[in-house]
């Protein structure tokens with residue numbers, strides 16, 4: 326896995342990452358990253374806190390967010406890069422997502438309780454530490470109580486697709502998030518297209534819809550993407566005249582499979598979001 330001087334997909338304690346934004350940027354700097362986006366799930370509070378703190382670093386930080394949305398029944402993630410963090414519609418959207426995620430957390434706790442587990446709501450909220458709450462905080466709460474051996478097992482037994490804690494909610498539509506990112510003068514990147522458990526034909530359909538709706542780029546460089554996947558994604562970038570992006574999707578220094586700035590590179594032949602941002 327190559328180390329890069331940019332990383333356009335990272336998470337902090339403002340969502341389900343384990344490093345505070347100020348620590349994350351320090352670690353990224355140590356890893357040789359020069360240009361980074363903090364792309365927390367459905368939150369820009371980490372980015373805003375960093376900027377407000379007047380942090381100093383050799384890294385150039387650009388604004389970012391990873392927005393959860395839905396195309397038909399499929400939940401997908403769209404990374405927004407270099408957006409106007411003060412944009413009103415974007416901020417209303419983020420506030421709505423705070424509410425949606427808290428309502429979902431309550432529903433997850435209820436469902437798991439009905440399945441015989443203790444009420445995990447307060448424990449999960451504690452684990453989220455004031456950041457955007459998500460399923461990984463329930464996984465951590467289960468782990469803290471010794472009810473699972475690791476987070477993976479928590480997803481496998483309780484939180485993953487089709488399990489009791491996988492509560493369906495009305496995420497905003499793909500069209501809406503693409504529109505908001507565009508209005509906020511950002512670039513949209515369809516995150517990790519091969520990680521939704523879709524067949525290649527369905528990935529092609531997703532990308533076609535995404536492009537039709539005005540999406541800008543596909544993530545082509547990310548952990549666990551295979552050479553075959555990259556070949557298919559590169560063809561889709563070219564077919565739909567999109568750009569390509571890359572990032573580590575870093576969450577936790579204990580996850581040995583991700584490191585800041587470390588991810589399979591984006592093929593040189595593709596137009597890169599780096600060139601649109603610099």
Ligand code: AMP
Nearest residue numbers: 341366458459460461476477480481485
């Ligand atoms: P949420 O956005 O609350 O639905 O949570 C999704 C997050 O859970 C992802 O961004 C990953 O960080 C994490 N996640 C998803 N699936 C797994 C899994 N099988 N094992 C561990 N973490 C997972």
Ligand code: MN
Nearest residue numbers: 336341366576
């Ligand atoms: Mn995550």
Ligand code: MN
Nearest residue numbers: 391402516517
């Ligand atoms: Mn994601």
Ligand code: MN
Nearest residue numbers: 334336391574
């Ligand atoms: Mn992510």
